[in-house]
Amino acid sequence: MTGHAGDGGATPAVQCEGVTRWFGGLEAVSQVSLSLAAGERRAIIGPNGAGKTTLFRLISGEMPVTAGRVRLFGRDITTTPCHRRTQLGLGRTFQITNLFPTLSVLDNLVLAALGLGRTKFSMLRPLWTYPEPRARALETLDTVGLADKRDAIVRTLSHGEQRQIEMALALLTCPRVLLLDEPTAGLSPAESALMTRAIQQLDRSITILLIEHDMDVVFDIVSRITVLHLGRFFAEGSPAEVRQDPRVQEIYFGAGEVTAC
Amino acid sequence: MDVAATRAPMRLVTGLAVALVILAGLAPVLPSYVVILMTEGLIYAIAAASLDLLLGFAGLASLGHSAFFAVGAYTTAILVTRHQASFGAALAASIVLAAVASAAIAILVLRATGIYFMMITLAVSLCAWGLAYRWVSLTGGDTGIVGIPRPRVPWVGLASGTLSFYYTVLALFVVCLALYLLLIWSPFGKTLVGIRDSESRMRVLGYNVFLHKAVALVVAGAFAGLAGSLYAYYNGFVGPSAVDLAHSMQFVLMVIVGGPGTLVGPLIGAFAITFLEKMVSVFTERWVMVLAAAYVVTALWAPRGMLGLLRAAR
DSSP states (O other), rough: OSSOOSSSSOSSSHHHHHHHHTTTTTEEEEEEEEEEOOOOOEEESSSSSSHHHHHHHHHHTTOOOOOEEEEEEEEOTTTTTHHHHHHHTTEEESSSOOOOSSSSSHHHHHHHTTTTTSGGOOSSSGGGOOOOHHHHHHHHHHHTGGGGGTTTTGGGHHHHHHHHHHHHHHTTEEEEEEEEEEETTTTTHHHHHHHHHHHHHHHHTSSEEESSSOHHHHHHHHHEEEETTTTTTEEOOHHHHHHHHHHHHHHHHOOOOOOOO | OOGGGHHHHHHHHHHHHHHHHHHHGGGGHHHHHHHHHHHHHHHHHHHHHHHHHHIIIIIOSSHHHHHHHHHHHHHHHHHHHHHHHHHHHHHHHHHHHHHHHHHHHHHHHHHOOHHHHHHHHHHHHHHHHHHHHHHHHHHHGGOOEEEOOEEEEETTEEOSSSSHHHHHHHHHHHHHHHHHHHHSSSSSHHHHHHHHHOOHOOOOOOOOOOHHHHHHHHHHHHHHHHHHHHHHHHHSEEEETTTTHHHHHHHHHHHHHHHHOOOOHHHHHHHHHHHHHHHHHHOOOOOOOOOHHHHHHHHOTTTTTHHHHHHHHO
């Protein structure tokens, strides 16, 4: 064993210790601690404004923490820039589709395939003379079933297709930890089921942290759920436990007593 | 190797080759004042295309590009008039100094994005003008530097005639054009377009966005420095007017009127605006007003430039 003793004896894939983020006078994420074992599939749920996406941005390094530490496989990455974290094996998808709208589907994927290598700095040789990124892009394109759309400009694709590319881009960075921010956002029930299956079929060695509102999707994918509320850790447990927790129902639906303040 | 992907680039190269042959072949039969204007057009085309790398490809709307053009122009003017530098030495020094200046400025301006990037590059442009105007011992202040002779070119000799100088500029233009094409087709060129479309996505894909933008600024600055150097030889005089805001805006307009992100568009834009300026100046002194009108018309009816208009018509 390499790492020191964690929950199960092995080094956690992702570990947040007292992670905090202030926006001016607003504490968006407050003292959140969280530990994911390697290969674990975990969901983060919570009502709007719970700080789920902000927590993702703190883990991925898009935004610096105000306080606390973030570790990736035991390595302290609290001050590591976002692109370095990707090179260390951290992948991420966005809740609001974030692609290269003016480029073709293939070029979107090729850019993702170039991200980790040195080829990206090459200036005096055309991109089409590099077979490797293109081959990887085409392979992934086949996996997500968009091979016939490879020359389409991404802006012209349907929302469902764009969500698939969103996922494909993240997979091309060969992540060991994957942060999925509402992968089924805006999808039809049929598309959502397809996306759920695709996530289920991902390599089991990939650790997944998932933000999702659709509890059916959550149940199908994860074994544990962490609940955030108003930026704080609120509850944690198996999907069944969390679903039956009356306090969780209360923050979602406001059932029970009215909070006085 | 992807054969299909080479089709559009090959068409572009063919088109450009035809255009270059026409540019080279027509010059001897055209009146000399037209050849002089074409020379100026080529110099501005090099500068406008370098700005297009930033504005059109990387999405960096720099209003300070004339600063690097001016670094090249002043470097050449000073080296040639005070140190009798050769053509090659003056060109090389202009390119290197403009690239170094660009790297220094990049660290400063890349902290800002969007409209703030425009504002801070605007400030850079004004500072550069201030330096040119006030640092009299180096730049000659308002008087500028006069008496820059035409270059002595290897194999050609003194390019003092209109035609020999035109062909010298054309040869360097072809070299620049080849480098521009390689750059926009290269993996690095593609990363610039990725940054234009989504910086946040590029970061999570593992790209150091700052580094790519900085390299783009340095490369564009180097080409602008080369154009500035040629401008000094062309004009025979370099003064603060080479750095002023109108000049910077003129580069931006060449790119926007031609079609940003197309490379070819800004080349056309540079020729169009150079010729338009000289033709309008015959009739009125209010050239800037006409330029502004051209911009308004472009913004309203051809937001993707002349090239965009042509493509839409097809």
